Amino acid sequence: MRSVRGAAVLVVVAVLAAIGFVVFAKGGDDKDSGASPAKNSGPGPNGGPGSESPSPSGPREGKPIGDGSTSDTGPQPNQPKAEKLKPGEKPPQFVIFSWDGAAEMEGVNLVSRFRKVARESNAYMTMFLSAIYVLPESKKALYTGPKHGPGASDIGFLYDKNERATLVQMRESWLEGDEIGTHFNGHFCGPKGGGSWSVEEWKKEIEQVYSFVQNWRTNSGWTDIPSLPFDYKKELIGGRAPCLEGQKNLMTASKEFGWRYDTSGPGGNQVWPKKVDGIWDLPLQSLPWPGSNKTQLSMDYNILMQQTNGKKDTPAAQLPALEQQATDFFIGGFERAYNSNRAPLVIGNHFETWNGGIYMNAVENTMRAVCKKDGVRCVSFRQYVDWLDAQDPGVIAKLQGLGVGQTPADWGTITGGSQAPVNPAGSAPYITPAARRD
16 A cells, blocks of 8 residues: 555543653653753754655655745645445455654654654554644744743743754655644643633634744744645644543634544544544544453553553563553454454554653554554555545445444445344443543
8 A cells, every 4th residue: 555665540541641742842851751852953954863764755845835834745645545445345444553742852763763664564654743843942932822821831842953853754754645733732731721722722722833833944044954845734634632632622623724533532432433513533442451351542651551550660671561561452452443343443652762662662563563464554544534535424324333343244234235234243341531631
């Protein structure tokens, strides 16, 4: 599918999953992140972190938009074609890998690492860029989050050299076919966070997302970095809210910007998604925990809480077993859907180095293990909703009727051409309402 690319506590803490931001920001306090940026502008794009990879499609400069921070370079390259299911055809097993924050840190270089893994695994990804990661700290007063003062942010701001590297990586990632979504801006949670914001306040937050991405050149003064090769007003069609808070008003606000999906829900099951007021609702999912009757949400932070109650410096002797368990968790969720209802597997993560990087290794292990299997498509959220919208609505409705672990005796009962009975559903675990984090 990806010819150009060759061919990572219990569920009640689910909404805490979005806290991985601290690894990226110089204002964070994650001592074991492996990221210790020095405060300087760093090398330029020809010598900076992540800039060693040539553009997969050449210069591709296109028509500058505004100050040249972004450019219209035409249709995104390396996109799979969304084809309607044929009568009797089994749907693909979609797997969606996504990354909250999506900053490239010097010395850690996880964006570039997973770009390489994805190329080698026939996979696409979604980068949920925190827009203030392309806003210099010297210009932080340009950002005013709802219910907060100018320049406030719960994730700090990047060092210049890491901001530059992030811009390079987002460009290359998009040219390879990945999606650039959003994790919004200041990552505010709790009493004054997204869960308390009105529709109008969410609109204000979204407008600032566009502004920072579309004006990074003016805000930074940098002229030696190529523009982002897309029109962000067209590219941005969805995101994930910090701490998974405020989805209802966010979805109402985002509809006015023409967005097509949201993945901010506090947890769902492995079933086919539905639209809410015209927008696809694609939450993280409850997956079976290896060797137990428990479930957990499909994100690195939730695995961390399940395994170590949030401890990020677990003794080295324990790490191989924890890495294997995390890998088994993701692959177990994959196998349950792959061998039954073919519901998409949604995996969310942060670029982090908790517990020696075992959760990054688990994501890589999973990507390499599943993405080249027969009938599997590892896609971005954009590519997935393109496929959903290309299907017959009646077929989608039948897919939505399949429960967790439910397998049709004949896929023709779903996609047409047969009236065979559908096998009973498997057990759909109850998801405890997610706790809110301040």
